[in-house]
Amino acid sequence: MKRSSARLNPRITRRDFLNGSALGFGAALLTRAAPGSAQEMAGVGDPLLGNDWYGYGGVGDFRLSHGNTPEVVNSAHYLRDGGFPAGQEEIDADEQFDLVIVGAGIAGLGAALEFSKRRKPGQSCLILDNHPIFGGEAKENEFDVNGERLIGPQGANGFFIPAAVDDPEEASGDPRYYAELNIPREYRLQEWPADRKPLSFSPDNYEYLVRGLQDHSSVGHFFTTADSTEGQWAVDMWQRELANTPLPDATRKTLLQWYRTGATRQFASDADAMRTLDQLTYKEFLESKLGMGPEAAGYADLFLASAAGLGSDAISAYAAYKSPMPGLMDTPPPDLRRNSFPGGNSGFARHFLKRLIPDSITGGENFEDITLGRVNFGALDRSGQPVRMRLNATAISVTHEGNPATADTVRVVISRNRQLHAVRAKAVVMATGGWINKYVVRDLPAAYREAYQQFQHAPFLVANVALTNWRFLEKLGITAAIWNKSEDDFGYTCNIRNPMQVGDYRPPLDPDRPTILSFYTPFYYPGLPVEAQVRIGRAELLSTPYADYEQEILGQMSKLFGSAGFKPSTDVAGIILNRWGHAYSVPFPGFYGGASGNAPRDVIRRHYGRIAFGHSELDGLQHYGPAADEGRRAFNQLANAI
Ligand SMILES: Cc1cc2nc3c(=O)[nH]c(=O)nc-3n(C[C@H](O)[C@H](O)[C@H](O)COP(=O)(O)OP(=O)(O)OC[C@H]3O[C@@H](n4cnc5c(N)ncnc54)[C@H](O)[C@@H]3O)c2cc1C
Numbered sequence: 001m002k003r004s005s006a007r008l009n010p011r012i013t014r015r016d017f018l019n020g021s022a023l024g025f026g027a028a029l030l031t032r033a034a035p036g037s038a039q040e041m042a043g044v045g046d047p048l049l050g051n052d053w054y055g056y057g058g059v060g061d062f063r064l065s066h067g068n069t070p071e072v073v074n075s076a077h078y079l080r081d082g083g084f085p086a087g088q089e090e091i092d093a094d095e096q097f098d099l100v101i102v103g104a105g106i107a108g109l110g111a112a113l114e115f116s117k118r119r120k121p122g123q124s125c126l127i128l129d130n131h132p133i134f135g136g137e138a139k140e141n142e143f144d145v146n147g148e149r150l151i152g153p154q155g156a157n158g159f160f161i162p163a164a165v166d167d168p169e170e171a172s173g174d175p176r177y178y179a180e181l182n183i184p185r186e187y188r189l190q191e192w193p194a195d196r197k198p199l200s201f202s203p204d205n206y207e208y209l210v211r212g213l214q215d216h217s218s219v220g221h222f223f224t225t226a227d228s229t230e231g232q233w234a235v236d237m238w239q240r241e242l243a244n245t246p247l248p249d250a251t252r253k254t255l256l257q258w259y260r261t262g263a264t265r266q267f268a269s270d271a272d273a274m275r276t277l278d279q280l281t282y283k284e285f286l287e288s289k290l291g292m293g294p295e296a297a298g299y300a301d302l303f304l305a306s307a308a309g310l311g312s313d314a315i316s317a318y319a320a321y322k323s324p325m326p327g328l329m330d331t332p333p334p335d336l337r338r339n340s341f342p343g344g345n346s347g348f349a350r351h352f353l354k355r356l357i358p359d360s361i362t363g364g365e366n367f368e369d370i371t372l373g374r375v376n377f378g379a380l381d382r383s384g385q386p387v388r389m390r391l392n393a394t395a396i397s398v399t400h401e402g403n404p405a406t407a408d409t410v411r412v413v414i415s416r417n418r419q420l421h422a423v424r425a426k427a428v429v430m431a432t433g434g435w436i437n438k439y440v441v442r443d444l445p446a447a448y449r450e451a452y453q454q455f456q457h458a459p460f461l462v463a464n465v466a467l468t469n470w471r472f473l474e475k476l477g478i479t480a481a482i483w484n485k486s487e488d489d490f491g492y493t494c495n496i497r498n499p500m501q502v503g504d505y506r507p508p509l510d511p512d513r514p515t516i517l518s519f520y521t522p523f524y525y526p527g528l529p530v531e532a533q534v535r536i537g538r539a540e541l542l543s544t545p546y547a548d549y550e551q552e553i554l555g556q557m558s559k560l561f562g563s564a565g566f567k568p569s570t571d572v573a574g575i576i577l578n579r580w581g582h583a584y585s586v587p588f589p590g591f592y593g594g595a596s597g598n599a600p601r602d603v604i605r606r607h608y609g610r611i612a613f614g615h616s617e618l619d620g621l622q623h624y625g626p627a628a629d630e631g632r633r634a635f636n637q638l639a640n641a642i
Contacts, residue, residue, distance in 0.1 A: 046077045046542075055546030058466075058576050060142035061375040062346075065132040066154055067462070067578035072130050073542065075394050075415060076581075079439045084396045084415070093411055093424035097126045098642040099635070100412050100425040102395045102440070104129035105136020106156075106345070107615045108431030109352035110177070110628025111635040112387055116356055118639055125387045126423060128414060130394040133375065134353055137580060138624065140343025143466040145514035145573045150507055151372075152464045152497075152516040153344020154578040156624065158204025160338060161185055173625035181351040184367050187339055188501040190509035201479045201498035201509070204340035205518050208480035208495050209303040211259055212331040213338065214238055217495070220478035221245065222560055224486065231559070235477050251295045258286065258296035262330035274318050277328070278592040282312040282320035290327050298526075300325060302482060302493060305522035308621060309458025309584030314530045319587035322621055342500055342507075347371050348624050356387045368503035392416055398428055399442040404609030427610045427638035431631050433457065433617050434604070435582045441611060448613075451603035455617065458534045459541040460583030463491070463519040463553055466573040470496060472564040474511040481560055489559075490552040491521040514573065519553065530588050541579050550575055585617030592620060607637040 049070035057063040078084065099115055101108045104127050115125045133139065137155035144150075162174035164185070171179065178185075192199055199218045202208040208217035215238065223246050224231045234245040238259060242252040267273035277285070282304065283297035300320075301311030307323065308315050321328040341347025347370075353360050354370045359379045363369025380389040393416045400407035401424070410428045414421055430437050434452035438444060444452075473479060473496065480495035496515045499507040507515070523537025553575060554568045585591075593599035601618045614634025616627035 046074075046081075048074050049542070052545050052547065055550070055577055056574055058141045058574065059144050060151075062133055062140050062142060062154070062343075065139060066141055066576050068581050069131060071392075072394070073581060075130070075396075076436060079394075079396055079436070084413075084420075091413060091420055091422045093422040095126075095423040097423060097425045098123040099125040099427050099429065099638070100395075100410070100423060101125060101127045101429045101431055101631075101635075102398065102412070103127075103136065103431035103615070104131075104134040104389060104391070105431060105616070106138055106349060106352070106624045106627040107631035107634075108136070108429070109134070109349060109356070110631030111429045111431055111614055112356050112631075113180075113352055113628070114632040114635045116387055118635075119386060123386065123642060126425070127387065127389040128393045128395050128412070129389070129391055132392055134389060134391070135346050135349040137583065137622075138345035138349045139578075140346040141464045141516075141576045141578065142343075143464075143514075143516065143574060143576075145466050145468060148507065148514045149505065150466060150499075150514060150516050151342035151505070152518060153205065153340065153346065153462070154464075154576075155344070155460070155462055155580060155583065156622075157344030157518075158206050158338045158340040159345070159624065160336065162625070172629050174623075175625075177348070177352075177625055177628050181348070181355060182367075183348075183351060189498045190501060190507075192498075192509060197474060197477060199474065199477065199479055202338065202495055203498050203500065204338040204344070205495060205497065205520050206303075206306065207338040209306060209482075209493060210332070210338075211303075211326055212334075213336065215334075216337065217480050218478045219480045219482060220476055222481060222483040223247075224484060231483070233476060233478075250293070254293035254295045255299055258292055258299065258326050260331075261290065261327045264290060264327050273321055274592045275595060275597060277318035277321050278316050278589055278594045280317050280589055282315050282317045282325060285317040285320070286312070286327060292327075296326075301524065301526065305524045306493070306520050309460065309522060309524075309586045310530065310533055310588075311524045311526050313526045314524070314533060314586060314588055316587050316589045316591055316620075318592055319621055340497060340500060341371055342502060342505060343371075345624050352628075353389075357385065357389065360389075368505075371502050372505050390414070390416070395432075395440055396420070397442050398430065398440050398611065400609050400611070404443055404445075404611070407609060410610050425610075426642040427612070429631065429634045429638065430611065430613045431615055431634070433582055433585065433615050437613065443609075445608055447603055448608070451600035454600040456530050456534050456586045456588060457582035457617070458584045458586050459523055459538040460580045461491075461519075461521040461523075461541055461549075462578040462580075463521065463549065464576045464578070465494075465517045465519070465553060465557070466575070467496075467515050467517055467571055468573050469512050469571060470515055470517070471511045472561040472566040472571070475564040476561070483560060490549075490556040491519045494519040517557075530586055534586065538581055542581065546577060549577055584622055585620065587620035605633070607634070610638060610641050612637040 057066045101111050139154040141152050162178050165171040165175045165179050168176045168179040202217045207213045208219050221234045222231045286292045286296050297312040305311045350370050361373040363373040393414045396415050397413040401409045409424045434455045435457050438452045482493050485492040525533045604613045612634035614630035616622040619626035
């Protein structure tokens with residue numbers, strides 16, 4: 001990546017960084033050499049990450065937890081590299097719970113919700129998470145730009161309003177939790193004044209990438225050629241049938257064919273579709289079954305890599321069918337819209353938590369208070385309450401006390417505040433992914449270990465840029481940008497949302513006032529094997545210092561928007577990086593079982609002894625409703641054991 005000379009206003013950067021209070025993190029870690037401490041870890045595996053990697057975190061409750069923290073990455077890699085040796089695990093358990101749930105993402109919260117409904121009097125549950133706050137990939141960033149409170153998603157960000165159900169207990173997935181958590185079905189967005197330049201906006205960070213839904217946003221495609229850095233904008237190119245693009249005729253023809261192609265296959269059942277389509281990639285489907293040129297798969301990468309981690313050369317055609325993509329599904333109905341809470345899916349995580357621990361979020365049991373209230377950290381881990389949550393707590397060992405088939409308890413060793421302690425549980429739900437479970441669960445049977453070896457996890461970077469104004473976007477007539485990525489580019493898409501208005505939280509929709517520009521940035525390398533793509537991407541994500549990404553982002557913005565008056569020194573107030581090392585489990589061909597129907601996830605979905613596994617990755621297309629369902633299923637497999 002070429003480094004740009006563009007620089008953030010140094011005064012703003014320094015101030016914002018100090019506000020982030022991540023300051024001194026590395027130093028704090030290095031004060032003692034307790035088990036699992038930085039000093040001890042320094043001898044093992046990867047170099048330690050610190051503040052120069054993590055950077056500014058914004059303001060508010062989530063400021064210390066944006067993406068994976070350096071501490072989480074350091075201790076996870078320490079575990080992977082054989083750290084926390086067996087001798088250190090022989091610690092007596094000093095607390096007893098009926099259930100321990102590892103992971104406070106949506107899956108863990110789903111397991112806890114089911115426990116809270118089914119528990120017998122006196123039963124207790126402890127939820128552990130290695131981050132400083134709950135939510136997993138469904139967290140939020142908060143900025144204060146010139147007195148304006150702005151909230152944006154760190155990762156999971158949007159949803160469709162599901163069908164209403166009379167009895168949530170009879171439902172599953174999105175409709176179940178939507179009804180059960182009393183989430184409203186109507187939302188307020190900002191009106192775009194009729195006397196301004198016509199502009200339309202995605203309410204989330206995906207809609208502008210989805211075939212058929214793209215038309216709801218003012219999307220600019222930025223085209224460059226190999227011999228020139230000057231670019232050319234094509235605004236609303238799909239509505240104009242690509243006539244305003246510099247693309248050759250043959251490419252236009254292919255892209256339009258792809259865009260307009262509805263379902264070309266009918267299946268007797270979902271199982272039939274799964275068996276048939278899970279044998280080839282989406283790219284193979286487009287090219288060998290529909291005879292399309294490579295440009296179609298190339299454009300499809302934009303959405304697929306954002307939603308599933310890698311592009312169409314890696315993603316199963318069945319996952320594309322469920323997404324749904326051209327050639328496998330018809331164009332969505334024109335009035336279908338996405339939605340996004342202020343902090344994206346942290347809105348769902350907040351609703352789960354409020355139900356589990358009523359005073360965990362300040363304010364009442366209503367949408368506004370739950371969505372915007374401050375987290376009451378003191379309420380999370382009080383003894384005596386049925387559900388407790390312990391943060392900054394990494395489970396480093398989970399093992400049955402005895403033979404898994406007959407043991408009465410499971411011991412969980414936790415690393416927290418540079419100390420190890422252990423708790424005992426009658427059952428454990430691992431609401432965490434395979435990349436870590438295979439190291440943490442010490443008596444994992446060989447078949448599970450082999451199944452987990454087949455999973456591939458793609459990294460992801462969400463960069464939220466707080467802007468003091470977005471006059472440069474208005475001048476271009478766009479609210480979302482897509483560029484034909486070259487080696488010198490950062491990312492390939494970004495947008496501003498029409499921000500949801502909730503109670504007194506009324507972020508503006510005015511080019512002269514602040515907003516958040518979000519870059520959703522996957523790492524994919526078409527043509528390479530899946531495992532190589534995720535490995536190279538993760539190395540890039542983990543090895544790039546904050547300052548380098550900051551410069552790359554500002555350089556990219558200057559390249560895209562400089563001609564429309566963008567100035568980094570005055571227009572950017574702060575940048576938060578949310579790095580997810582294992583963001584998505586990639587649904588490659590065979591993930592769902594392929595022709596044989598034997599999928600690695602089927603092995604993981606069986607519990608053994610008193611341990612069960614429930615995590616969004618098992619669904620193949622990670623999403624909040626199925627994530628909570630996986631957690632619920634895992635708890636129910638163990639309900640009789642507690
Ligand atoms: C960039 C991005 C965009 C997305 N967009 C959407 C979207 O628009 N809509 C949608 O519905 N979904 C979206 N998703 C999918 C999202 O992943 C799921 O919806 C869901 O939030 C995942 O929940 P989970 O509990 O399965 O996993 P996670 O959120 O990963 O939660 C697992 C938790 O366990 C913790 N943990 C791991 N190991 C340990 C350990 N040893 N000890 C203690 N804690 C541990 C993890 O750090 C994490 O906090 C997106 C995901 C990403 C990455």
